[in-house]
Amino acid sequence: MADATYQPGQHPDLPPPPSTTGVVGWVRNNLLSSPLNIFLTVVSGLLVYFVATSVYEWGFANADFSGASRQDCTSGGACWALINVRFGQFIYGFYPEAQRWRVNLAFVGLVVALWPLLFDNVPARKQLLWYAGAYPIIAFVLLLGGFGLESVETAKFGGFLLTMVIGVTGIAVSLPLGIVLALGRRSDMLFIRTICIGFIEFIRGVPLITLLFVASTLLSFFLPPGTTFNLLLRVLIMVTLFSSAYLAEVVRGGLQAIPVGQREAAESLGLGYWRTMYLIILPQALKISIPGIVNSFIGLFKDTTLVAIIGLLDPLGIGRAALADTKWQGLSSEVYVFVAVLFFIFSFGMSRYSLYLEKKLEVGHAS
């Protein structure tokens, strides 16, 4: 073979050298290409090793998973017994134990309602979308009572249930509100535009915690004397307003990206303002801004933890209450890590979904 002669240009392709392909080639190119690179690989490898082993030892190998108080945790690692004992509170707050099936049903119902909203290829999507539209009423009745169900005060709401109530309500209400604000900000009417800009910039300029202070201390001043309405509703209003201002900016970005010709074309076909927006502009603008919208939702979801500061018992509030119990004092790491993991799962899930959508939309543009 070696001494066979070939016409110029007729030599068959040789296989690439083994050091540039396969696992060996990949390692050489990506991990060991220069002295600096070797150094970085070794350092970060060691870092990963130490973090992973210490987390494993603390969280699993040397951890205790059951017990009635801190004294039962003797292995030296994490004391998950606290989470184990109070797990019900972390999920349901002080919702009456006999009625917890209603919360579970509401959670399952939420998943079923979100399914057709999040994905296209769902069997019987149309019927499910009708159901999703009715879901808020169903959840309202399920959680608060009525129609033969025992009524439960919102003060009993807590734990992850509270996070979901605030998060889902905030998301569902702030999206339409944000769209209206964004349209208002781009309106030709000077006065409407000024109000919308003022509102959006005010809300975006102050921290959420100050708005929650307004909810907990000031809002009752603004209403006729003697009116009382519960803290959860006040918090919901503030969280929704807060989120809608951020959404308005995201949607405005999408609106600005639509060429003005689209609007002119719609108007020349005789469509009025609302039809132009509803049929032509918004479908395109919202499609572009979906990743930004999902990001705002993640922000809103994470921000729900702030309600613990004004005394609502979301998972963080429940955790802090548990830490105040002398039986469990000093277990702050366990509590905060548990709550952090809970939030991470949902936020990360949402951000993955946003990436999935981005990819899906990109394909739409390319074809």
Place this chain on the structure above:
Amino acid sequence: MSLAEAHAGSGFTISKLWTEKRYRSVLFQLIALALLVALVFFIVNNTIANLQALGVSYGFGFLSQPANYDINQRLIEYDSTMTHGRAAIVGLLNTLLVAVSGIILATLLGFTFGVLRLSNNWVVSRLVYVFVEVTRNVPVLLQILLWHGTILNLPTVKNAFSFFSQTFFLSNRGLTVPGPVPEPGFQVVPIVFLAAVIGAIVFTRWAKRVQDETGRVYPVFLINIVGIIGLTVLAFLVTGKPLSWEIAEMGRFNLSGGVTLRPEFIALWLALSFYTAAFIAEVVRAGIQSVSRGQTEAAYSLGLRPGRTTRMVIIPQAMRVIVPPLTSQYLNLTKNSSLAIAIGYMDITATLGGITLNQTGQAMEAVMLLMAVYLSFSLFTSLFMNWYNHRTKLVER
């Protein structure tokens, strides 16, 4: 009669209020105005009635009343006999302290992570990816509490970790470092330092002009660094090293002397910095990736070396994309510093919006002042943004 005249000429009738666009827009705005006025009237009216019913007087007089509470971290003179107004200023300075130090650390970390995220090294870029995703997706309040809890779980002062031959101490009371004690003649050093910085700015401008005119390039960065550090050190030596360090000593029960960074400050500072750094890393990554590969290739084909390509071609273009979201991250960090209240760091939210509000009951005024403070931060930030956008705007043909 032209069409426009016919259109304008026909007189106004009531029905045009909703059939013709320009009248309709006036009508809408009038309705909106009326609604707004009614809402404001409703709120003000109710508030007055409510305040009267409670017997609370309205006004900012409480700011000059004695505060009667202590603040454990203060940058200016303060004790509990001073006024609520003074307490609010101490809080404001604490907010600024944690915001500025957080912004510095977050920028350093964020740019490092952003660049490492684009590294060819698979392990490094994956590691940074995991860090960024974990940090971004966990609520910042939890991260603050986690850092705080971790510091409080450190050994007590008696068993503090010490570093650098017993000069730095780390315990559940915070980090104690040697405190600088300026001696007579020290004021010369900062003056020389400032003069050197001004000199460096002048030199940079001059070098840029020379380069624009003649193409001669000076190692500006190197000269500036050597100039600033060299002159400052020289001034320090010439004046006879007028600075000594007070090192903390371990007493029977406690450390005495030195400067102690309190656990609340460290927790808030680290948590805000890492959280914001994760967002900045993504901003930096997007900025660098936004500069098209052709720019690098074009610079190479003009004969620029890689270092200079990065400095003169890539970074200026990437910065145009990076700076606007970067400033909004800075603003977010400042606003998030209000979460200090959860761990008892005495920032403006904890003093004015927390203890002062609860003690005096002047909720309306306290919350309004608090909002005004944060609003002015965001106003300054957007003024800066507009100035920057204007300055770096693409000059198109």
